[in-house]
Amino acid sequence: MFVCLTHQVRSAEDGGLDKLDNCALILAVLAALAVQVSAASVRAPFSTIPQTYLTFEIEGLSDQWVLMSASGEAAHYVSGDISLGLKLEKLAEQTILHVQLKAPVSRKVAVKSYSAKIVLPRASLHAVMVPNQHKIARLLDYWGEHHKWPDDVPLYRNLISENFRQAAPTNAEAPFILITDERGFNKVAVGWAAAERGSVLEGAVDGESYVLTLERREDLPFDGWRFKDALIFDTSKRPWIEVEEDYARTFDRYNGRKHEPIPEWATEPVYCTWYCYGDKINQEGVLKIAQKCKELGFGTILIDAGWDCHPNGGYIDFENGILGDYVARPDRFPDMPGLVKEIHDMGLRVMLWCAPFWEGKKSRAYQEKTSSWHMRDADGNELHELCPKHPEVRKHLFERFAWVAKTYDIDGMWIDAADAVRGTCYANHPHTEESMGRAFVQCLSAVRSGLRSVKPDAITEARVMHANLNTKDVLDVVQPSDAPYSYEVLRLAGIHLRPWAYDCQVKNDPMIWGKKADAATVGKFLATMVCSGVPALSVDFLTAPEEHCTLTKMWLKFYKEHKETLLKGKFVLFGEDFGSPDMMLVGRDEAVVYVKNPATKKVELPKTVGRITLLNCTNSDRIELAFTPVPRKMSATAYYPDWSPAGEKVIMEDGKLDCKVPQGGAVVLEVQ
Numbered sequence: 178m179f180v181c182l183t184h185q186v187r188s189a190e191d192g193g194l195d196k197l198d199n200c201a202l203i204l205a206v207l208a209a210l211a212v213q214v215s216a217a218s219v220r221a222p223f224s225t226i227p228q229t230y231l232t233f234e235i236e237g238l239s240d241q242w243v244l245m246s247a248s249g250e251a252a253h254y255v256s257g258d259i260s261l262g263l264k265l266e267k268l269a270e271q272t273i274l275h276v277q278l279k280a281p282v283s284r285k286v287a288v289k290s291y292s293a294k295i296v297l298p299r300a301s302l303h304a305v306m307v308p309n310q311h312k313i314a315r316l317l318d319y320w321g322e323h324h325k326w327p328d329d330v331p332l333y334r335n336l337i338s339e340n341f342r343q344a345a346p347t348n349a350e351a352p353f354i355l356i357t358d359e360r361g362f363n364k365v366a367v368g369w370a371a372a373e374r375g376s377v378l379e380g381a382v383d384g385e386s387y388v389l390t391l392e393r394r395e396d397l398p399f400d401g402w403r404f405k406d407a408l409i410f411d412t413s414k415r416p417w418i419e420v421e422e423d424y425a426r427t428f429d430r431y432n433g434r435k436h437e438p439i440p441e442w443a444t445e446p447v448y449c450t451w452y453c454y455g456d457k458i459n460q461e462g463v464l465k466i467a468q469k470c471k472e473l474g475f476g477t478i479l480i481d482a483g484w485d486c487h488p489n490g491g492y493i494d495f496e497n498g499i500l501g502d503y504v505a506r507p508d509r510f511p512d513m514p515g516l517v518k519e520i521h522d523m524g525l526r527v528m529l530w531c532a533p534f535w536e537g538k539k540s541r542a543y544q545e546k547t548s549s550w551h552m553r554d555a556d557g558n559e560l561h562e563l564c565p566k567h568p569e570v571r572k573h574l575f576e577r578f579a580w581v582a583k584t585y586d587i588d589g590m591w592i593d594a595a596d597a598v599r600g601t602c603y604a605n606h607p608h609t610e611e612s613m614g615r616a617f618v619q620c621l622s623a624v625r626s627g628l629r630s631v632k633p634d635a636i637t638e639a640r641v642m643h644a645n646l647n648t649k650d651v652l653d654v655v656q657p658s659d660a661p662y663s664y665e666v667l668r669l670a671g672i673h674l675r676p677w678a679y680d681c682q683v684k685n686d687p688m689i690w691g692k693k694a695d696a697a698t699v700g701k702f703l704a705t706m707v708c709s710g711v712p713a714l715s716v717d718f719l720t721a722p723e724e725h726c727t728l729t730k731m732w733l734k735f736y737k738e739h740k741e742t743l744l745k746g747k748f749v750l751f752g753e754d755f756g757s758p759d760m761m762l763v764g765r766d767e768a769v770v771y772v773k774n775p776a777t778k779k780v781e782l783p784k785t786v787g788r789i790t791l792l793n794c795t796n797s798d799r800i801e802l803a804f805t806p807v808p809r810k811m812s813a814t815a816y817y818p819d820w821s822p823a824g825e826k827v828i829m830e831d832g833k834l835d836c837k838v839p840q841g842g843a844v845v846l847e848v849q
């Protein structure tokens with residue numbers, strides 16, 4: 178596929194556009210016949226894609242594009258001495274519109290911005306599924322505004338009756354919009370193909386139309402005699418999640434990307450110190466909880482914020498903070514290498530939290546070396562973040578993280594707060610030539626290669642927004658943002674990772690529940706957790722009721738027994754409400770089916786399997802479902818949330834299940 182696409186791209190350049198130069202002599206003849214278009218804007222003259230207008234803001238461009246030639250698949254325009262080539266490529270369900278600008282060799286072209294405007298008939302459009310920053314992805318913003326985590330959020334961003342506008346810089350989003358019908362099937366999906374360029378995405382009601390705009394505008398004008406990007410269209414009626422994954426795959430091929438294999442240990446269940454202990458952590462406490470976690474079945478301990486800064490918010494403190502040195506606090510972690518060794522000796526891995534762009538003014542790094550490397554805003558104010566475009570920063574990050582790996586022998590870093598980096602830096606310090614987006618990804622890459630220069634199987638992990646399609650190549654594990662007390666919001670936010678992170682390891686954000694939670698509630702948290710990628714919890718098991726520890730141990734055992742299906746099975750959404758869908762993971766000969774909506778009455782399996790584990794996360798103690806294709810005669814055994822049997826075995830003969838299943842528990846169907 179990769180070869181095929183790049184070949185197609187090349188043929189658009191060489192076969193199509195180079196011919197344009199040879200056409201210069203007949204320009205005068207054609208000009209008389211040519212259609213003139215509005216200033217610097219053209220409508221792509223193709224009937225096989227939605228109505229699309231392209232606009233370019235180019236230095237020195239005359240005010241018109243003149244159409245030189247057009248066929249069903251290609252069109253050539255000129256404006257002054259700049260040419261614009263459009264070429265369609267059909268790729269299975271997608272149609273790709275290749276866009277290329279070319280200037281004479283004697284002069285460089287500075288493209289300040291460019292945009293695509295797509296006009297769609299509103300009828301039959303229902304919801305904007307992607308982009309999806311509010312509120313499902315930007316959960317920390319929600320917390321900042323409301324001081325609580327959202328209780329309920331639909332999977333889609335907004336209905337088509339509403340407008341939206343969203344910045345999509347490289348450290349926050351992909352340049353992609355997808356609109357569904359009222360059942361969650363794709364109607365129209367469109368996205369740019371070139372990676373690491375900042376974008377702004379918009380949708381607006383305009384009479385009977387819904388108008389999408391995907392504008393690309395970086396702080397650095399694109400410069401070069403040949404400039405290209407492509408729009409990827411998909412109007413096939415398929416589940417939205419499949420269409421988005423196809424977009425991500427084409428995006429990766431277009432940019433020549435292939436994810437490196439992810440170390441197997443990245444699939445080990447993670448215990449995180451954050452939600453139960455905050456930044457008030459110390460060596461003795463971490464060791465104690467690690468011992469307990471070993472007993473419960475965790476494989477990795479994540480020492481979150483607080484290990485290298487002052488407690489009570491020191492991690493976020495620019496003026497008086499010490500972040501940036503990566504030195505374990507001697508008062509609370511007198512012997513970090515010793516602690517890591519003790520945890521390693523238990524057979525567990527250890528990860529540390531970091532915010533690589535944040536650096537406090539009281540750090541040694543700032544005082545001695547990096548004070549002029551910080552970003553500044555338009556008013557000249559110095560910011561907390563190191564500037565990704567400063568040429569020294571990536572070398573600095575490489576060295577620091579090689580040092581961290583060597584000094585503490587840790588196995589990976591959990592990268593935080595990188596989505597706070599702004600798109601433009603106004604500091605009067607040197608900047609590299611590339612765009613901010615590209616520089617940002619290069620800095621994240623330096624973190625990983627620094628770690629791996631010492632520990633070849635070290636991993637990097639990050640949450641959205643800075644974990645996204647642009648950055649995933651330098652990340653191994655990706656997860657949603659924070660909603661620790663709501664398994665449902667985390668579940669839905671996690672669904673949005675799957676299509677673009679098809680080649681990374683998906684994980685849930687560490688969950689926590691109340692100390693008084695009953696078994697059904699804890700069971701629902703844990704059932705959701707095992708269906709959302711690598712398990713992660715942040716419960717204080719040292720003070721939790723024994724029942725919570727038992728439940729956790731049993732569900733981590735379930736995860737290990739069904740890991741192949743849970744992590745590598747085909748992920749399918751179904752059910753009565755696509756805004757809060759039910760879901761399943763279908764493996765070689767088993768399916769794990771997660772039911773949330775009591776109104777769902779049908780389960781359509783993509784194939785017959787020998788074993789179906791149905792997890793009851795509804796608010797009903799009875800499950801009534803019809804399976805297709807109708808399985809062979811199966812026995813059904815219900816289980817309590819702690820996986821002890823609940824009631825007698827019943828036989829399911831005609832594919833119709835109707836039995837009592839405890840909430841937060843399960844029913845296992847097995848071929849007789």
Ligand SMILES: [Zn+2]
Pocket residue numbers: 551552553564565566567602603604606607608
């Ligand atoms: Zn800068």
